[in-house]
Amino acid sequence: MTQERYNPQAIEEKWQARWQADNSFACSHESSKPKYYVLEMFPYPSGNIHMGHVRNYSIGDVVARSKRMQGFNVLHPMGWDAFGLPAENAAIKNNTHPAEWTYANIRNMRAQQKRLGYSYDWSREIATCRPEYYRWEQMFFVRMFEKGLVYRKKAPQNWCPSCHTVLANEQVIDGLCWRCDSRVEQKDLTQWFLKITAYGDELLDDLNKLEGDWPDRVIAMQRNWIGKSTGAAIAFGLEKAIEGVQGIDVFTTRPDTVFGVTFMTLAPEHPLVEKLIADYPNAAEVRAFVERIRNMDRLDRQSDGVEKEGIFTGAYAIHPFTGQRVPLWLGNFVLADYGTGAVMGVPAHDQRDFEFARKYDLPLRVVISPAGEVLDSESMTEAFTADGVMVNSGSFDGMPNEDGKKAVAQSLEKEGKGKATVQFRLRDWNISRQRYWGSPIPMIYCDACGVVPEKEENLPVLLPLDVKTHSDGRSPLADTPSFVNCACPKCGGPARRETDTMDTFVESSWYFARYTSARDTEAPFDADAIKYWLPVDQYIGGVEHAILHLLYSRFFTKVLRDMGFFPADFAEPFKNLLTQGMVLKDGGKMSKSKGNVVDPTTMIQKYGADTVRLFCLFAAPAERDFDWSDSGIEGASRFIGRVWRLFMEEQERLLPLTACAATDQDATSPEARDLRRREHLTVKKVREDMSDRFQFNTAIAAVMELVNAMYLSREKLSMSEADRRVFSSAMSTAITLLAPITPHICEELWQRLGHKTTVSEELWPEWNETAMAQDMLTVALQVNGKLRGTVEVPAGADKAAMEAAALADSSVQRHLAGLTVRKVVVVPGKLVNIVAN
Structure with a gap:
């Protein structure tokens, strides 16, 4: 009898049609079942899914399907991170509109995902480029502005000359644009910022709640990026006041070393630099240094391995305790947007300052020494950074330096020259992008009223689709009068719209919550749905988002909670996190340039979706990379x-x-x-x-x-x-x-x-302990520690029965011939060892 041949194409298409017709995976928050929300990081609609997508989504689908079978009410949605530079650049390259390009890609990728049989509730599908989505994002922006969490300032920004837009610090990787790998430049621009630093302490403290449920390395990366430091702010007065500026503030984690300051180092971008060097004979040399350092890789400037460079400004500050003159230098290792943009130089007790001082022949002053010893600054070969006793420090002499940290801070505060304080490495989030394909920032410029937000009832501020993008990537919004010209929401007079659009990470910072009520037209979220579904029980995605997306989502969660959109006790968006490994080919990341891309569609056509899913899940543990x-x-x-x-x-x-x-x-x-x-x-x-x-x-x-x-x-x-x-x-x-x-x-x-x-x-099967019990066990037989055979014994056999079975075995008897049994060692259910000589 000829058996029916397995035909994956016919079988898979049959069941996919059945699931779609039956709406098999739809869910509601109105359920008596326990909930389970599983979510994979939503994709950017590039046009085709790749094997990394297949692995990510297959993991999520197994979790979703198994949890349903285990009795959970499962929310498993899908959508599209649809705004952003890649779509715009691809559309320009292909002479089409970004909207047309994006929606065509969404249609294609949706079909590919359905062909893989993922159990999504497609009724909740979202695309962040749709007005019904970014309308609410603009509302959040307006309310954050009203609460002081949004502000605008001019500052040096990371500028990608190829993408024609600003990048957040997190989007600069080794000095290159994270999207196109162009060398990033520094450019002074006025931009919009979200005040993420206002939540610095909570973002840091709440990482403790995620320990054990998030990968340790992700938590460590976030802690490092937030970078909380405890120390003191110290005011160094200027020898010559500049246009009302009396001094320069520094932050230090070592106030106990303040008497060891022999110079100060400012960031080349510090706003006072040009004024400090105004009358300096070597001003041109300083300006050349500033220009060169401004365009250095920011991470390199902070690296321990990069050579420290500096230049004297010709200006001096005044030491807050001793009154001595302190020369003001510029250094390539100081950043304007980290701390105050100025640091005190203590070369005897900081290795970076030590190297800088030796290079430029600046003095060392020892102010911390081991107990009972005074170090000689002239013979030092490296900075002394261990704990010790304060010396050469006035009234603080003889004090253990750990106690001195607090005592110096208190003295500074008493004299009005500083105070104990905390600093974060985390910087406020620059969300302004000078590109077209993004959510318009809902702010308006009025000559009479200043900068005012659009009224909520007028939202969304629609991104015009009847514009033509520029071939060089510049945004066409500023050249579109129908978009730019508007009425002031406050006075009704003529005004101008903001033409920057939002960073696409804004859209992905709250999308997980929109899934809970994706079709609500009256509010961004249904309160009952939010309360029922959040937090996400299992989030799945690449570790490359450990800082950017995950940090921003945590920030948005806390902001939306404080604005009343989320329950008051809701602090973290993602309860558990799985960072899946990459799918490699020939040991490297798949890419068209390497010619090593494995196309999922081709594999599905050849083997079927089930085989592709099975291999991606079987090849390696989920969190590890594997080679195709x-x-x-x-x-x-x-x-x-x-x-x-x-x-x-x-x-x-x-x-x-x-x-x-x-x-x-x-x-x-x-x-x-x-x-x-x-x-x-x-x-x-x-x-x-x-x-x-x-x-x-x-x-x-x-x-x-x-x-x-x-x-x-x-x-x-x-x-x-x-x-x-x-x-x-x-x-x-x-x-x-x-x-x-x-x-x-x-x-x-x-x-x-x-x-x-x-x-x-079906319900997930339950095992029976009795059914797992063995009738017979295989026991190893040893003579003087060497394996001589095995024997089957009943599972409940006692030591005596095991010993008797061992001594009766023919192989054991052969190896005991001529020997006297001295001892029999029985390990129940495992082995018998007979000691004989």
């Missing part, structure tokens, strides 16, 4: 073929049972008991690996072992009703456990098994 392997996907295809053939070959034997349906009364023969035991061990293993540890590769391996056991046992089992029930139960269990991973073939086999409902609607 043609032999690996062939192996995944063979396994699916084995499951199909086993079912077809044994179809006459199979009964329409559910998983783990066979009982003790059914499993009467040793072969039946062994298969049932393997079945229940597999259920336990898969549940623990898949739900508790997300180790999908080992879960799949366990099901493979069960399938192997079924192949081996089928010849030994009869066609009796009891044996048929045992075999059918094992088959049903294998199908049920594989259903979240390879859903199409499992639905097909489940239906062919005779079930009226889908396998997706």
Whole structure:
């Protein structure tokens, strides 16, 4: 009899149509079930999904499907991070409009995702470029402006000359634009900022709540980026006041070393530099230094490895305690937007300052020494940074330096020359982008009223779609009178709109919440839906978003909570975080330039979606990278073929049972008991690996072992009703456990098994401890510590029975010939070692 050939294309399309027709994965917050919200980071609509997407979404889909089967009401949505530079640049390159380009890509990628069988609630789909989405974002901006969390200032900005836009500090990687790899320049611009530093303490403290649920390295990266430092602000007066400016403030974590200050270093971008050098003979040389350093890589400037460079300004400050003159230098290692843009130089007790002082022949003054010893500054070969006792520090002499930190800060505050304070590495978030394809910033410039926000009832400020983008990437908004010219919301007079658009990370900072009520037209969120669904129970995405997206989402969560959109006790958006590894090819990241891209569509056409999903999940633990392997996907295809053939070959034997349906009364023969035991061990293993540890590769391996056991046992089992029930139960269990991973073939086999409902609607099987007990155990037999054989004993055999079985074994008797047994060591259920001589 010729068996039906496995046809993945026909089977997969059949079930995808069925799921869509039945709206199988829709959900509502009006449910008595416990909720589970699983979310993968939504994609930018580039036009085609890649294997990294497939791995990410497949992980999320397994979690979603298995949680539904475990009795949860699951929210599993999908949308599109649709604004931004890549779409605009691609559209310009292809001589089309960014909107047309974006929506065409969305249609294509949506079809690709549906072809992979992901169980999304498509009724909640969002695209951030739609007015019904960014309308609410603009409302958040206006309210943040009203609360003082939005401001505008002029400052040096990271400028990408290729993309024609400003970049946030986090978007500059090794001095290059994170999008196009162009060298980033510094440019003075007036920009809009979100005051993320107002939440610095909470963003830092709440990381403690995520420990154990987020990867340690992600938490460490965020802590480092926030960079909280405790110390003191110290005011150094200027020797010559400049246009009303009397002094320069510095922040230091070592106020105990203040008496060791022999110079001060300012950032080349510091606003006082030009005024400090106005009458200096070497001003031109200083300006050349400033220009050169301004365009250095910001990270390089802070690196310990980069050579420290500086130049004297010709100006002096006055020491707050000693009254001595302190020369003012510029240094390449000081940044204008970090702290105050000025640091005090203490070369005897800071290695960076030590190297700087030795290079430029600046004096060292020792003010901390080991107890009972005074260091000689002339013979020092490196800075002394350990704890010690304050010396050469006036009234603080003899004080342990740790106590001195607090005492100096108190003295400064008493004299009005400083105070204890805290500083963050975190900088406010520059969200202004000088590009077209983004959400318009809802601010208006009026000659009479100044800068005013658009009225909420007038939102959204629509991005005009009837414009032509410029070939060089400049935004056309400033050249579009119908957009720029408007009425002032305050006085009604003629006014001008802001032509910058928002950083696309703004859209992705709150999208997870919009999914809870994606079609609400009266408010951004339904309060009951928010309360029910949030936080996201499992978030899945690449570690490359460890700082940017995750930090901004945490910030937005706290802001929206404080504005009343979220419950008062809601602090963190993502309860658990899984950062999946990359899919590599030939050891490197897939890219068109390397010619090593594996196209998911091609793989689906050749093997089917289930095989592609299975391989991406089986190749490695979820959090690790793996190298694409043609032999690996062939192996995944063979396994699916084995499951199909086993079912077809044994179809006459199979009964329409559910998983783990066979009982003790059914499993009467040793072969039946062994298969049932393997079945229940597999259920336990898969549940623990898949739900508790997300180790999908080992879960799949366990099901493979069960399938192997079924192949081996089928010849030994009869066609009796009891044996048929045992075999059918094992088959049903294998199908049920594989259903979240390879859903199409499992639905097909489940239906062919005779079930009226889908396998997706089945409850996750429960294992039985009794069923996992072994009848017989294999015990190792040793003579003088060397393995001489094995013996089968009943699972409950005591030590005496194991010893007797060992001594009766022919191999053991042969190796004991001529020897006297001195001792028998029995390890219950494992081994017997006979000591003889």
